[in-house]
Amino acid sequence: MGFFRTCALAMALSVGCVVGGCAGDNQDDATQGDDQNVSASAPITVGNFISHPKIKAIRNEVRTIQTTADAKMDKKDNSCGDGTGTAKFTNAAGRIRKVNWFAPGGSIEYFYRDNGKVLFIFSSFTDFNGTSAHVREHRVYFDDNNRVMFEVTRDGPKADIADEPHQKPTEDEGWVVSDLDTDPNLNFETAGCERGH
Numbered sequence: 001m002g003f004f005r006t007c008a009l010a011m012a013l014s015v016g017c018v019v020g021g022c023a024g025d026n027q028d029d030a031t032q033g034d035d036q037n038v039s040a041s042a043p044i045t046v047g048n049f050i051s052h053p054k055i056k057a058i059r060n061e062v063r064t065i066q067t068t069a070d071a072k073m074d075k076k077d078n079s080c081g082d083g084t085g086t087a088k089f090t091n092a093a094g095r096i097r098k099v100n101w102f103a104p105g106g107s108i109e110y111f112y113r114d115n116g117k118v119l120f121i122f123s124s125f126t127d128f129n130g131t132s133a134h135v136r137e138h139r140v141y142f143d144d145n146n147r148v149m150f151e152v153t154r155d156g157p158k159a160d161i162a163d164e165p166h167q168k169p170t171e172d173e174g175w176v177v178s179d180l181d182t183d184p185n186l187n188f189e190t191a192g193c194e195r196g197h
Helices: 003-013 054-071 156-162 184-189
Strands: 074-079 084-091 097-104 106-112 118-129 132-142 148-157
Touching: 054 084, 054 097, 054 106, 054 118, 054 132, 054 148, 084 184, 097 184, 106 184, 132 156, 148 156
Parallel strands: none
Antiparallel strands: 074 084, 084 097, 097 106, 106 118, 118 132, 132 148
């Protein structure tokens, strides 16, 4: 089921999720490149993913989808009444470009290419433990065939999450791709209370 999907179910059921640590990146620094010196043929690593041409292309498309979704796309809600649900954003041609699954304490945003294939998934869940909030983010980048190209996580105090380093997820924390991820219509139609993950 994977760590993150277990966490999503726990959050949806308002059960606390204990967030564990992540393994560090094992890539040699010499192969990571720097912001100005990363080629499209270089391996994608935690050290270079933000400036890697393949990731930058995905981030640019996500930015375009996000801007269009916020301003021009049709939004429809599929709520369960328990604080969970889905919302979809379609373009002028009626294609779903974004699905947002939401639950108490977090959400998962799915971005789709114009051909319906998954492009990027961003998941963010907050664990409230006493007086502080701890955030866990998971970013999953996909190739043109619905396969995970690269993924990173980061976690830390909500107030400081932007300053926390990205890390490669451990094998148990890696994203498990399902039909819900790769089929935007099924993703929207399967409301949060029906997902069971």
